[in-house]
Amino acid sequence: MLTIQENVDMKAFTTFRAGGAARYFAKAESVEEILEAKSFAREKKLPLFFIGLGSNVVVSDAGFEGVIVKLGKEFSHFKFEKGTLVAKASTPLSMIARMSATLGFSGMHLLAGIPGTVGGAVVMNAGAYGEEISQTLQSVKILDDDETVKTFSLADCEFSYRHSIFQNSKKIILEATFQLTPGNSSEMILAQKKIMEERKAKQPLEFPSAGSVFKRSPAGFPGALVEAAGLKGKTLGGAQISSKHANFIVNIGNATAQEIYDLSELAKEKVFENSGALLEKEIIFLGKF
Ligand SMILES: Cc1cc2nc3c(=O)[nH]c(=O)nc-3n(C[C@H](O)[C@H](O)[C@H](O)COP(=O)(O)OP(=O)(O)OC[C@H]3O[C@@H](n4cnc5c(N)ncnc54)[C@H](O)[C@@H]3O)c2cc1C
Known part of the structure; x- marks a missing residue:
């Protein structure tokens, strides 16, 4: 119960x-x-x-x-057989990314630095370094709003950059099936090591955050746009537009959710004033702001 x-x-x-x-x-x-x-x-x-x-x-x-x-x-389990991976929604993405590289299967190994679950990654169509979760996905098992369990094919999911049909929907992800491709294990492990080092060097992983604040924009990288608007390092209470990477807002000490939100709004406004680009948030703000 x-x-x-x-x-x-x-x-x-x-x-x-x-x-x-x-x-x-x-x-x-x-x-x-x-x-x-x-x-x-x-x-x-x-x-x-x-x-x-x-x-x-x-x-x-x-x-x-x-x-x-x-x-x-109970939702954090996976099965892997002959390149087919069936992972329940709470399975950590980083765990299956590492496991697939160790076993010599490619298609997910570059997602190792994304700290989410399979369910969250499917909803967000999470991706990094040219790989997106939708590239290897075959199907998703969901609990629909009518309380029946359904299987969605890749096409049903309507994936695009950081988008899926599951955003703002009442469909609950239970499990996803992926088809991975045989590859060279040691090369993949090396590639993983390199991207993890790059993330550590470029991203403010030493502070709590929710990763990129804004989605990539046709006008350029959001980090560069926020920096050009003069906001890199801008602090509001305990929240800061990271001085290491301007597309991250970090909690440098007891930040409130409102401070984080206000900084994201300030960045959006100043980028628009400065470059005319209308940035779209990747972070989900839940409740009243
Ligand atoms: C340091 C850091 C680095 C990051 N780097 C990247 C990156 O390189 N690339 C990238 O794409 N993202 C990145 N992110 C963002 C984040 O990790 C991803 O969006 C991730 O996929 C979210 O997974 P989650 O399980 O935490 O989902 P949550 O944040 O808990 O939820 C995200 C959305 O998914 C929904 N959801 C979650 N589980 C389910 C479910 N079972 N059924 C239905 N809906 C569900 C939620 O309602 C919400 O709408 C980063 C975050 C951090 C903190």
Whole structure:
């Protein structure tokens, strides 16, 4: 049976380590428990929000007047056979990226530095260094809003850059199947090592964040645009537009969710004034800002 807790601080469940509480919070370990959470939210007439690792989400300081559900450890398993990988939604992406390289299969190894779960990565169509999760994905098992389990093909997912049909939808990712290609294990492990070093050198991984604030824009790299607008290093309370990489906002000490949001808005406004580019946020701000 599902345990539903009240007023649970989301700082511990988001990588920014900032923000407020979920009015209700539950860890679901089965489809039945997800259905329980859905009916609880329906009874209370509250919105429902699913999180993976919370590495792309900031919850308002005022909290989220709804039910936040995290899929628990029963959803963190994978099977790998002859290049076919079936991974449940809570499986860490970095773990399968590393495992695939070690076993000599390519297609996912460059995703090793993305700190999310398979579910979150499918929703966001996460990607790095020329690889995107959608490139190897074959199908996704979801729990649809009508409470039936369905299988979505790659085409059904409508993937594009950092976008999928699952964003702002009521479809819950349960599992995804990927087809990987045989490759040279030691070359892939070396490539992984190189990109991890590059990330460490270029990204402010020493501070809590949610990765890139803005999506890539036709006008150029958001980091360069924010820097050109003179905002690199700009600080607001405990939040800062990183002085290492201007497309990151970092929590340099007790940042509030509002400070993070306000800095992102300031960056968007100043970039527009300075270069005419309209940046789109990649980070999801949940609740009232
Ligand atoms: C240091 C750092 C570096 C990063 N680098 C990259 C990068 O290189 N490339 C990149 O693409 N991203 C990057 N990110 C962002 C983030 O890690 C990715 O977007 C990741 O895929 C999010 O996964 P998550 O499990 O944390 O999802 P969450 O942040 O928890 O959720 C993201 C979205 O997915 C939804 N969701 C999550 N699980 C489910 C589910 N089971 N069913 C339905 N909806 C669900 C949520 O509702 C939300 O809308 C980085 C983040 C950090 C902190």
